[in-house]
Amino acid sequence: MTPAGTPGPESSTETLRTYQRSFKNKPITPDVYLIDVVWPKVLSEHLADLGPALGEDSKVLLDATVKNDTVDGRLVAIPFFVETGVLYYRTDLLGKYGYKHPPETWDELEQMAAKIQRGERAAGNPHFWGYVWQGAAYEGLTCDAMEWQMSEGGGRIIEEDGTISVNNPDTVRAQVEGAVIFGITAALYGEITLQDGRVEQANLDTYQILRLDEAPVIDVYIVNSAEAPGGMGEAGTSAIVPAVANAIFAATGKRLRRMPIDTAGLKRPV
16 A cells, blocks of 8 residues: 655644544545644544554553543544653753752752853853743744643643643742743833834844843742732733832832833933
């Protein structure tokens, strides 16, 4: 048998739409579909149960992929290839700064990367970064955020039994930490400029966000209250900007009326 492939759209979003339109018409072919890891639930009603055919062979697959591809007790997909996050680290730098093992938590990663970055820059490498990651505005960033939330104990948003678990203290803590970073970013760097009628800031390479060496230590305290307003929303981002402005006023006596902060203006006499 010689398999024949069918070309599809380059966009994964459009590919999913194409599959859904195709399934609606009950096609005879193709027999095998290449789907994204987040599509099994969406397409499960159209996919065959592979469990009986695979039998014991399914046990050689990664447990996490089997759980992901199992919908209502039916194994509707198996991995063709697996992409997973990997932390690369330099053992020479870990040893140089007194670390015997790589970071095992986000807090350790932050502390170790900041220490190594400060040391390397002080040693004459001003462009050294302690941590480099995929922060572009695409699905990889969403995966990073989910990994961060889950590793903090924040749950999976929707659990296997269908319960919604995102509203919990660990998720709140993780989300507020990220929100504070973007809030300070808005206060310090959040300027949008236009050139020939177009916005010049297209992504994080042209819109600067707070860097590791600039980020403060963030402590999150959750106060249980039944008072309005409820929930978190964007509270961490919106509240930090006036908090920074008030801190500057307390330190300098200068009221800031525009954002981002005019650092040159802060140097002028009151």
